Amino acid sequence: MLSIKNLHATLEDNTPILNGVNLEIKSGEVHAIMGPNGAGKSTLSKVISGHPSYQITQGEILLQGKNIAELDIAARANAGIFISMQYPIEIPGVNNIEFLRMALDSKRASQGLEKISDSDFNSLIEKSMELLEMDNRYTERGVNEGFSGGEKKRNEILQMAVLQPKIAFLDETDSGLDIDALRIVSKGINALRNQERGIILVTHYKRLLDYVKPDYIHVLRRGKIVLSGGAELADELEAKGYDWIPGDEE
Amino acid sequence: MKNLARKRLLEIGLPLPRNDDWMYFPVSKLSSLEIPAVENSSVENKNALGIETESNAAALLPIAFGAYSKITTIAPNETEHGILKNRDEFSHSIFKVSTGAKLYLEILGNKSERKISCERIDLELETDAEVFLFFHEQISEETTHLTHIRITLAQNAKLHSNMLFTGKGISRTSSEIFLNGSSSFADYRSLAILTDKASEHSHLKIHHNARETKSTQFARHFLSNSSYASYDGSVLAGENCPQVNSSQLINTILQDNAKVSVKPNLKIYHDEVECSHGCTCGSFDEEELFYLQSRGLTEEKAKKILTRSFAREVFPDSLPYSKRISEELSKLGF
Numbered sequence: 001m002l003s004i005k006n007l008h009a010t011l012e013d014n015t016p017i018l019n020g021v022n023l024e025i026k027s028g029e030v031h032a033i034m035g036p037n038g039a040g041k042s043t044l045s046k047v048i049s050g051h052p053s054y055q056i057t058q059g060e061i062l063l064q065g066k067n068i069a070e071l072d073i074a075a076r077a078n079a080g081i082f083i084s085m086q087y088p089i090e091i092p093g094v095n096n097i098e099f100l101r102m103a104l105d106s107k108r109a110s111q112g113l114e115k116i117s118d119s120d121f122n123s124l125i126e127k128s129m130e131l132l133e134m135d136n137r138y139t140e141r142g143v144n145e146g147f148s149g150g151e152k153k154r155n156e157i158l159q160m161a162v163l164q165p166k167i168a169f170l171d172e173t174d175s176g177l178d179i180d181a182l183r184i185v186s187k188g189i190n191a192l193r194n195q196e197r198g199i200i201l202v203t204h205y206k207r208l209l210d211y212v213k214p215d216y217i218h219v220l221r222r223g224k225i226v227l228s229g230g231a232e233l234a235d236e237l238e239a240k241g242y243d244w245i246p247g248d249e250e
Numbered sequence: 251m252k253n254l255a256r257k258r259l260l261e262i263g264l265p266l267p268r269n270d271d272w273m274y275f276p277v278s279k280l281s282s283l284e285i286p287a288v289e290n291s292s293v294e295n296k297n298a299l300g301i302e303t304e305s306n307a308a309a310l311l312p313i314a315f316g317a318y319s320k321i322t323t324i325a326p327n328e329t330e331h332g333i334l335k336n337r338d339e340f341s342h343s344i345f346k347v348s349t350g351a352k353l354y355l356e357i358l359g360n361k362s363e364r365k366i367s368c369e370r371i372d373l374e375l376e377t378d379a380e381v382f383l384f385f386h387e388q389i390s391e392e393t394t395h396l397t398h399i400r401i402t403l404a405q406n407a408k409l410h411s412n413m414l415f416t417g418k419g420i421s422r423t424s425s426e427i428f429l430n431g432s433s434s435f436a437d438y439r440s441l442a443i444l445t446d447k448a449s450e451h452s453h454l455k456i457h458h459n460a461r462e463t464k465s466t467q468f469a470r471h472f473l474s475n476s477s478y479a480s481y482d483g484s485v486l487a488g489e490n491c492p493q494v495n496s497s498q499l500i501n502t503i504l505q506d507n508a509k510v511s512v513k514p515n516l517k518i519y520h521d522e523v524e525c526s527h528g529c530t531c532g533s534f535d536e537e538e539l540f541y542l543q544s545r546g547l548t549e550e551k552a553k554k555i556l557t558r559s560f561a562r563e564v565f566p567d568s569l570p571y572s573k574r575i576s577e578e579l580s581k582l583g584f
Contacts (some may be wrong), residue, residue, distance in 0.1 A: 049544050052536065073543035074552075082544075089541045093562030094555055102555075103545040108547070141558070159545065 001027045001165045001198045011045045017043050017054065019223035025198035027166065032201045032209055032234070035220040036242050041202045042086055044220065045169040047084045050076050063167065078110035080166030084156040084173050091143035096155065097125060099143045100162050106162060128161035128245040132188045149176030168192070168239035169200045174208035186211030206234045219245055253303045255313035256288045265307050272307075274480035274511045275422050275451045279394045283366065285314060299344075299372060299400065308398040308424045308453075309381035311368040317342040324351040326377075329406040333358065334371075341369040347379040347407075354570060355381065359388035359417065368396040375407035377431065382410045384571040386578060387450070397423045405431030405460075412571050413440035413478075414578060415450045424453040428464035433465065440469045441564045443582060444477035444508070451480045458487045458494040467498040470559055470564050473508030484515035487523045503560060505533065509577075559584045 002025040009018040020042055025031055033041050047054045048061055048074040061069045068076050091099065105115045116124075129138065132154050144152045153173050160168050170189065174182055189212050191197060201208060209217075209231065217234055219227040219242065227233070227245050264280055265272040302569055304310055313319070317340040324330045327350040334343060335358040344441045347353045373381055383402075389395045395417075409427065442450050454467045469481045479502070487494040502510045514527040534556055535579065542552035561584045565575045 046540075049540075051540055072549070073540060074548050077544050077546040085541060085544075086343040089535075089538050091538070091542075091555065097569050099545075099555070102551070103547060106548070106551070107442045163545070217410040 001025050001029075001064060003060070003062040004048070005062070005238075006062045007044075007047065007061065008041070008057045009054045010054070010057055012053060016057075017223055018047060020059070021220070021224055023218065023225065025200065026196040027198060029216065030193060030199045030201065030212060030214045032097050032203060032217045033220050033225075034203060034212040034217060034234070034237055039220045040223040041220050042171050043223075045171045045200075045202065048076075048167075048169060049073060049081055074106070075110070075167075077163075082160055082163055082165030082168045084153070084160060084168065084170040086171045086175065088144050088152040088156055090145050090147070092145045094143050095139075096141055096143050096145075097139045100125070100159060103159070104162055105133060117130045124162060128158055131161065131191050132158055133184050134158060150178060150181040153177055154181065154185055154188075157185055157192075161188065161192055165197065167198045167200070169201045169202070172204070173201070174203055182207065182211065206238045209234045221245070251298050251313055251317055251319065253288050253302060254298070255304075255310045257327070257559055258288055258301055258304055259285050259307060259310045259314045260288070262305060262307060262310075266566060267324070271424075271453060271482070274513075276420060276449065278515065279420055280366065282570065283311070283315075286316070286575045290361060291374045293393070294515055301322055304467045306398065306424060306426070307366065307420065308396045309370060309400060309426070311396060312340040312342050312370040312398070313369065313445070315340040317370070319369075321346065324348055324353050326350055326376075328352075330354070332356070339364045339367045343369075344372040345374070345381075347373065347375045347481045349376045350378045351376075352379070353381045355383050355584055356571070356574070357383065357570065360384055364393065366394045366396075367499070368398075370400070373399070373401040373409075375401070375409065375434075377404045378406045379404070379408075380408040382412075382414045382570045384574060385421060385423070386416070387417050387421050388415075389419040390419050391418045393419040395419065395421045397421070399423070399425045399429075401427045401436070402430055403436065405433060407431060407434045409436040409438075410474065411436065411438045412565055412569065412575060413452070414575060415440065415442040415444065415452075416578070416582060417450065418448045419441050419445075420449040422451040422453065425455070425463070426456065427454070427456045428459060429464075429465065430459045432460045433462045433464075433519070434460065435463070436465045438467045439467075439564050439569075440481075441561055442471045442473070442479045443561065443584070444467075444471070444479055445474045446477060447475070448477045449479075450477075454481075454483045456483075456485050456554065456566045458485065458491050460488075461491050462493045464495045466496070467500075468564060469500045470560060471502040471510055472498075472561060473510060474505040477563035478509045478511075480511040480513070482511075482513040483527075484517065485527075486517045487520055487525065490521035490524040491520050494523040494525070496523075496525045501528075501560070502529075502531040503557070505529060510575075554583070 004023040007021040319342045321344045323346040326348040329352040331354045333356045
């Protein structure tokens, strides 16, 4: 589904920030990326989605065999890349649901499909909001307008549910969530986990991985993956931290 | 009143670039105006509407050029809805809002195609009166329009002023608000969406002349092509006026070769006041653009959405005229 091969990226001032990331995500798999602050986890998500502050200097990002590194941000999104932001922005004055509809119609247009009908869209929204236990505030307000940190994260998963991406990169989706919100958001992620989609979770804490069981865990440090393992690796990292990991010397 | 205005105008003269209050406005556009001579006439009401001491030429011009002063009075505790539209080249409207009365007033752009037109609007709010104002300036290209709005508020009176500027010509709107009664309140919101060679100049003075008065200013500009806007906003807190509260926020998005000049002024003559002001100017926020594009929207569409958000935030849904303003913004594609 998604192959990241020897990916190197720099900031605009040529500061290296990803130093040869290799990652293979197959359909239906859930991968977790952990690592210390400043390791490059959020950067990886931004580079994959085409953030203009970073430039790819080497390597490839293949989505279903097609290199998407040359595509612009919107084209990558419409090809099936979805990033749940660590800090979703607020857009007052633009209704949350209208925005979702614009995004969905944009994706459909890229696939040569007509705009979604009112009834289909309403049914999709209703079903998705029910899954995430969301109330009418989410339909009445502007995008993330006045939402708490947890509500914004839940709204990100609503967008994922509506846009049905091939690859969902969830950047610290668990940060700022209380226990109930974590349970609800995790339920949403699990419901969206299927054989048509790959999911990448970026997290600092094992608690999200207790709800959403990953198939693989990777440790990213200094811009490259230095260790990979199964779900059990989370317990080891929780107990020992990152300093013990071999091959990660300065 | 006409003669008083002419006399005063002859004393202060037409605006010059060196006048602080007119420094951003292309005053050469007014050079063709010739102040009419003072006529021999009967005794006039001395200093009506502050004319004898008026220092703003924009406040004098319509009257000096013979505007008929149309007076509308809202009876105590009554509620009236009004629309002010087709006016003459020089016009003067006075609204007296009596105690406890409410006025919803929509002032639509003067469609005068004259090269220069000037108008003055006076609003006098008595105790507990409340005025909701929607002013839409949309003058056409090659024309110059001056508007002067003078508003006085007595105790507990409230003003909610919503200004929308979408014209293509040159306009200057000066507002002078006098919070004369304790606990009176003025909320001034303005949005200028300008393109091509449009040139819009807002000049605002809020006088806090009584204790516990409050004013808020929230102005935004969205400027593209070669348009130009200026915002000169002053707050004056008087020396016997404790617990004054005032805020001023001005945001501008600039595109292409557009320009903006912003001049905030705070003149505080009492220690016990809270006054703040802020100003931002720039292009689109990169993170906001990225967020929208990461949902599959093109850069062009993302900018359109952000512009719409920027514009609509000035007038929240809770305002009486928000739906009306929303319609106007929709017509403009926002």
